[in-house]
Amino acid sequence: MSKLHQSFPLDQSTYYLIIRTSMHLKTALxxxxxxxxxxITPEQWSVLCCLWEEDGLNHAEIxxxxxxxxxxxxxxxxxxxxxxxVRRTPDSRDRRRSNIHLTREGAELKEPLTKTVEExxxxxxxxxxxxxxxxxxxxxxxxxxxxxxxxF
Numbered sequence: 001m002s003k004l005h006q007s008f009p010l011d012q013s014t015y016y017l018i019i020r021t022s023m024h025l026k027t028a029l030x031x032x033x034x035x036x037x038x039x040i041t042p043e044q045w046s047v048l049c050c051l052w053e054e055d056g057l058n059h060a061e062i063x064x065x066x067x068x069x070x071x072x073x074x075x076x077x078x079x080x081x082x083x084x085x086v087r088r089t090p091d092s093r094d095r096r097r098s099n100i101h102l103t104r105e106g107a108e109l110k111e112p113l114t115k116t117v118e119e120x121x122x123x124x125x126x127x128x129x130x131x132x133x134x135x136x137x138x139x140x141x142x143x144x145x146x147x148x149x150x151x152f
Contacts, residue, residue, distance in 0.1 A: 018143075025124060026042060028120065028124065029042045029117070029120055030042060032116055032117070032119070032120040033045065033113075033116060033117075036112065036113075036116040038109060038112060038113060038116065039083070040109065040113060043066075043068070043072075043076050044076055044079060044080055044085075045113055045117065046066045046068075047062055047066060047073065047076050047077065047080060047086075047100075048080070048085065048086075048102075048106060048109060048110070048113065050062050050065045050066060051086065051100060051101070051102045051106065052102070052107075052110050055101055055102050056089075056099045056100070056101055057099065057100055058091060058097045058098065058099050058100065059073050059074060059077065059097070059098070059100070060097075062077075062100065077100055080106070083105075084103055084105050084106075085102070085103055085105055085106035085109065086100050086101060086102055086103060086106050087100075087101050087103055088100060088101075089101060
């Protein structure tokens with residue numbers, strides 16, 4: 001077995017290191033967002049990001065862009081709606097669907113949340129060059145494509 005695919009020792013397993021890094025990043029982002037006082041979780045932030053990029057998406061589009069299932073997205077949208085950050089409107093082409101739109105309050109969170117996440121990212125990726133980060137994105141995207149193309 002090549003070192004690339006070696007599973008053990010555990011702390012040298014590529015899979016384990018990716019999972020451990022992911023867990024630490026998520027926990028640290030929770031803390032950073034909590035400490036910002038903005039009252040947003042990483043999951044809620046990801047939905048808001050989608051809407052900042054393209055307002056009026058439906059549940060399925062948001063689920064696809066965030067990599068979450070529709071049930072989870074519905075739960076997140078319900079929470080964002082209770083916070084008056086988004087609102088649902090019926091889809092004019094399909095009454096079974098609703099489109100999600102930012103409220104003024106939701107749109108106004110873009111700047112402070114973006115600043116918080118950018119500061120977090122600078123700390124998390126400290127010591128990595130722009131080339132390192134771009135290379136890391138390429139590797140992650142390749143792994144995601146591999147996983148999407150295989151039936152596990």
